[in-house]
Amino acid sequence: MSDTQNLIENRPPSVATLFLERVAKTPDAEAYRYPVPSATGQGPDDWKSLSWEQAAERVYAIAAGLIDLGVRPEERVALASATRVEWILADLGVMCAGGATTTVYPQTNAEESAYILADSESRVLIAEDAAQLAKARERRADLGHLAHVVVIDPTGIEEGAEGDPEGWALSLAELETRGKAYLEKHPEAVKERVEAITPTQLATLIYTSGTTGRPKGVRLPHDNWSYMAKAIAATGLVTGEDVQYLWLPLAHVFGKVLTSGQIEVGHVTAVDGRVDKIIENLPVVQPTYMAAVPRIFEKVYNGVAAKARAGGGAKYKIFQWAAGVAREYAKVSQDNFRRTGTASAPFGLTAKHKVADALVYKKLREAFGGNLRAAVSGSAALAPEIGYFFSGAGIHILEGYGLTESSAASFVNPGEAYRTGTVGKPLPGTEVRIADDGEILLRGPGIMEGYHGLPEKTTEVLEADGWFHTGDIGELSPDGYLRITDRKKDLIKTSGGKYIAPAEVEGQFKAVCPFVSNILVHGADRNFCTALIALDEPAILGWAADNGLGGKSYADVVAAPQTQRLIQGYVDRLNEGLQRWQTIKKFRLLPRDLDIEHGELTPSLKLKRPVVERTYKGLIDEMYAGSRES
Known part of the structure; x- marks a missing residue:
């Protein structure tokens, strides 16, 4: 048996086990870096560090606190928060308590959040802040299984606490205090829970972002993550000397898998999910690798x-x-x-x-x-x-x-x-x-x-x-x-019987046109292809300022004939490299960019084609008006 096969086939039952092994192996090594606003509130953030042992102290306290709240093995604990170090500590705490994490994107609206909490039968919600707590309060009548809400950042929630049954909402700090007290009486409680985890036991419930229809809960047992950790290590792509910059949504499986690989390899991870801080953070963190x-x-x-x-x-x-x-x-x-x-x-x-x-x-x-x-x-x-x-x-x-x-x-x-x-x-x-x-x-x-x-x-x-x-x-x-x-399901078959992969055409256009933000190619059951194009606002407004359109709004710039001609030039360049049946015969520029808030992109920035096509049906119909198929 090769070393790689041995590494994977003899994997431990859970990432919780891997975490305990990592802490025992390198307790004093740096595990996580995270930003803290500077003392003055001005200038760049300060960055703090946690060693593996310091991280473990918090993870054990969270795990014991959840045990004290009555969380039993495989019971769901929902986590609604942006990417931050507390997300990772809380997720590890849930796993070390033997529970299963239900991930919820912080951008998810109250209705869909309530659906996920109810469908998963989550017993506890770990909410990032007052805004996430408010969503749970709004739909509380529908959340019979939800016994407690733990708030990571409790700023601004005190005034809304009246009417909560005793102990329904508490801060993460309070949960950790309860956990430490519990560990004083039951010092082996967390280790016993970890030792009892079986490979087939549920670890994570991740709801698909739903490019079509209601999200489905994907059941991922502990063995999935233990395998991923060992397989990532076996690729040799990352080493213990690496510094990872982690900003991806941890509610998404791509972000989550990176936390498993890191525990196995033992390198440093700098965590900050604020997308608007990426450009500022990279020269500070100086990562050796990142995912995006x-x-x-x-x-x-x-x-x-x-x-x-x-x-x-x-x-x-x-x-x-x-x-x-x-x-x-x-x-x-x-x-x-x-x-x-x-x-x-x-x-x-x-x-x-x-x-x-x-x-x-x-x-x-x-x-x-x-x-x-x-x-x-x-x-x-x-x-x-x-x-x-x-x-x-x-x-x-x-x-x-x-x-x-x-x-x-x-x-x-x-x-x-x-x-x-x-x-x-x-x-x-x-x-x-x-x-x-x-x-x-x-x-x-x-x-x-x-x-x-x-x-x-x-x-x-x-x-x-x-x-x-x-x-x-x-x-x-x-x-x-x-x-x-x-x-x-996205393959387009034109009325002439030709198959077209829209993502391939869209990708080629993004390489040709430096102003595009999003593009959707349409042509199913039509006799030619069209496109809806949204432009990158900073890029097109910069161009506008140099071309007699300075000071105008994004919508006005997009509607201007000069802009239409500019983008037509890039569409012509795209078409030169395509088969005749793939070419874009007509396009329309959208009055705003596509976004998560309007439901046109998933939280991982994938295009929701049916939503975009419904929203802009009028523009699509306009492009085909007068053609022979109309």
């Missing part, structure tokens, strides 16, 4: 392009030249690595790359903190041209792939041998096959137990022999690299 969704890389790319454009024609020409060199260099280097095992490029291209590095790439790497070895991208497809740009600039984006139902990380690109445009190879222990219709099927220890309370939905996607139907279409290279082409 494609939208972040697209925004960085658009921002760099906009800054170059604002610097004048010469600077923008230099940026465009450097971007072209980066892409060419990345493609040649990756191709040579595939053939020879060495990432190399011809002398002339290397010389151009060196000049471009001094002018453009070096500053880009400094913006990421200067120490970034690699970034992992997941949750949606990254446009290959954007991936090649960053690769050539020395920011290596390793695309990965997985679903909530597969505990997030089923595939990842293998370090130096990564291939832009693919999601890499399966994690050790995960099997893959492509069905006759092109659907990707997965089997392995990361696959869910099933959907909570929905046996018929479970049997639709999970075969008796363990193969899970992902709903994604893809193809495997002879040496095992997977390329995702689209969601099975």
Whole structure:
């Protein structure tokens, strides 16, 4: 048996066990960093640290506090909070109490939050602040199972506490105090709960973000996370010397899996979920790796392009030249690595790359903190041209792939041998096959137990022999690299019988047009394709200021003929590289960007196609008015 097989097959029953082992192994090593507002309230945040032993003291106190509140093994404790260090400590506390965490996005409205709390039969809610507590109060009559609410940041909730039964709402600090008192009387309580955990015991209930319909609760037992921790370590992509910058929503399976890998490997994680602080934090944290969704890389790319454009024609020409060199260099280097095992490029291209590095790439790497070895991208497809740009600039984006139902990380690109445009190879222990219709099927220890309370939905996607139907279409290279082409249900079949993968066309447009924020390609059962396009507000307003539209609102700029002509130029460039039936014949610019608040994007920034198409049905119909199919 190989070391990798041994590592995975002899995994412990739970991440709670792994956590206790990690604390015993490196008690004084730094585990987490987290921001605290500066004493004056002015200037940058201060960053504090927790060692593994300090983290364990808080985790044990939270676990014991939950035991004291009556939480029994497998009972659900909901966690509604943005990404912060307390989220991780609370999640570990729930697992060490033998309970199961139900994750709730903080942006989820009161109605859907109540649905998740009720469907999961959560006994306790750990809420970030007054706003999350208010949602629970609003729907309290529907939440018969909810015995307690624990508030991480209790600022501003005192005045609303009247009418609560004794002990219904308490602060996290109060829960930890109760837990410490409980441990004084029952010092082995937490360790006993951890020792009693079995691999099949429920650890996490994550509700799918629901690009269509009601969210379904995905049941992930302890063994899923224990496997993920060991498999991530077995890839060799991260080491104990790494510093991870973690900002992803921890309610999402992608963020959550990173916490398991970190415990196994033992490196430092800096935690701050405030997206508006990423640019400020990166030079402070100086991470060696981070994970992100494609939208972040697209925004960085658009921002760099906009800054170059604002610097004048010469600077923008230099940026465009450097971007072209980066892409060419990345493609040649990756191709040579595939053939020879060495990432190399011809002398002339290397010389151009060196000049471009001094002018453009070096500053880009400094913006990421200067120490970034690699970034992992997941949750949606990254446009290959954007991936090649960053690769050539020395920011290596390793695309990965997985679903909530597969505990997030089923595939990842293998370090130096990564291939832009693919999601890499399966994690050790995960099997893959492509069905006759092109659907990707997965089997392995990361696959869910099933959907909570929905046996018929479970049997639709999970075969008796363990193969899970992902709903994604893809193809495997002879040496095992997977390329995702689209969601099975998102494939467009035109009235002419041609199949189109809209995500592929959308990704190509994002690489061509530096002003796009979101794009939806439409064409199912139509005789040509159209697009709804939302523009990136800072980028387009910057362009507007230089083109006679300064001072106008976003909606006015988008409606202006000059803007329409600008975007038409990029659509024409896109169409040059497409098959005739894929080309965008007409488009409409949206009066605002798509967002989570209007239900058009999921919290992990995936497009909800049915919602967007319903909202803008009038614009879609307008584009097809007068065509032969009307």
